Amino acid sequence: MTATTDQRTLVVGDLCLDEVSGEVTRAGEPIHLTPTERDLLTYFMRNPRRVLSKRQILDRVWRHDRGGEAGVVELYVSYLRRKIDKGRDPMLHTQRGIGYVLRPTA
Incomplete structure (x- = not known):
């Protein structure tokens, strides 16, 4: 499931990113990202399943x-994988020879 809870929060499955504060959580647990990691995650979250x-x-x-x-x-x-997928079902997948895709867990 992908949704935007308001104008500034991206949600894909149990992963949430507040675009204003930069806060990232997965299943309610905070995840610290660098600015570049956050930019990368934002791009994936704006293009889920793509x-x-x-x-x-x-x-x-x-x-x-x-x-x-x-x-x-x-x-x-x-x-990014180490941080968002650590100890959880993976969301970030490699499509060999093509690229990467962010998918919510089942």
């Missing part, structure tokens, strides 16, 4: 700041 390519992510999250380094996407996706 497979996003590394190029799309680079263009949207880094806006060419990294000179097109696809490896930075892999690195930050791994950071």
